[in-house]
Amino acid sequence: MISPGELIQLVSPQGKKYLMTVEAGKELHTHHGKIDISEVLEKDFGDEIKTHLGKVYHILKPTLYDLIKNIERKTQIIYPKDIGYILVRLGVGPGSKVVEAGCGSGSLTMSFAYMVGETGKVYSFDRREEFVSLCKKNLTKAGLESRVVLEVRDISEGFGFKSMDCGFLDVREPWLYVEQLAEVVKNGSVVGFLLPTTNQVTKLLEALEKGPFIDIDVVEIMLRRYKPIYERFRPDDRMVAHTGFLIFARIKNK
Numbered sequence: 001m002i003s004p005g006e007l008i009q010l011v012s013p014q015g016k017k018y019l020m021t022v023e024a025g026k027e028l029h030t031h032h033g034k035i036d037i038s039e040v041l042e043k044d045f046g047d048e049i050k051t052h053l054g055k056v057y058h059i060l061k062p063t064l065y066d067l068i069k070n071i072e073r074k075t076q077i078i079y080p081k082d083i084g085y086i087l088v089r090l091g092v093g094p095g096s097k098v099v100e101a102g103c104g105s106g107s108l109t110m111s112f113a114y115m116v117g118e119t120g121k122v123y124s125f126d127r128r129e130e131f132v133s134l135c136k137k138n139l140t141k142a143g144l145e146s147r148v149v150l151e152v153r154d155i156s157e158g159f160g161f162k163s164m165d166c167g168f169l170d171v172r173e174p175w176l177y178v179e180q181l182a183e184v185v186k187n188g189s190v191v192g193f194l195l196p197t198t199n200q201v202t203k204l205l206e207a208l209e210k211g212p213f214i215d216i217d218v219v220e221i222m223l224r225r226y227k228p229i230y231e232r233f234r235p236d237d238r239m240v241a242h243t244g245f246l247i248f249a250r251i252k253n254k
Helices: 037-042 064-069 080-090 107-116 129-142 178-184 198-210
Strands: 007-011 017-021 027-030 033-036 048-050 056-060 097-101 121-126 148-152 164-169 185-195 213-219 245-251
Touching: 017 027, 017 064, 033 037, 064 080, 064 107, 080 107, 080 164, 080 185, 080 245, 097 107, 107 121, 107 129, 107 148, 121 129, 129 148, 164 178, 178 185, 178 198, 185 198, 198 213, 198 245
Parallel strands: 097 121, 097 164, 121 148, 164 185
Antiparallel strands: 007 017, 007 056, 027 033, 048 056, 185 245, 213 245
16 A cells, blocks of 8 residues: 655646656646545555546556656756766666766666665765755655755865765766866776766877776667557657766776
8 A cells, every 4th residue: 555755746637757756746737637645545556536526546656767867957967868878887786885076957866766775875965056956855755865965065185984885977078077076986886977068078088098097988879769559550750869978987907
């Protein structure tokens, strides 16, 4: 059974999704009518619930994908198609210690926190207080705030600790901070970067080649959606062609 305080996702007959925390006395107002959220406490994930007008909604358990897509944002977020590859390339898993800078709205921070589990830790930094506050708000909503150390910090002054398992920078001029990143991450570990333009990538590559880095790689992830209609299955009319370049490298002996 679903418990008070648990995060759920309600899906309308047309597929519209509502992410919310279960609270007694709470109501969801939709164009299909009103849903008494207290009734969810008598149900389980996968069950149905009806509005006061008799329209059926499905009760689902939110996945990491759902959490990312529904976060409150003030910045462009890193999309799931890129996040999945980042997590695999960095080798993030239960017990990992991850450092990142440029938390923004927190989509990647949330993903790191989800993957490191109860035994891992994410150390996240941003120069702007408003982004640190927003990231913390989104992490709290997802129930992941205890796994993350958030701090307002200018990383040009260093990270303040060492021996991280991997690192990631989502900042405008990462080539200025590659030495600081190399200092905080273990030898042989993977670090990653996200950049939107080719001229930024070439500046970063120049800095990486001059620093303690090997196994440098640059990729771009494309995702093409299809219309799930069996009678006329075909690609969607539009797609997001470019979100960013992903750059990865390993730290060699320093």
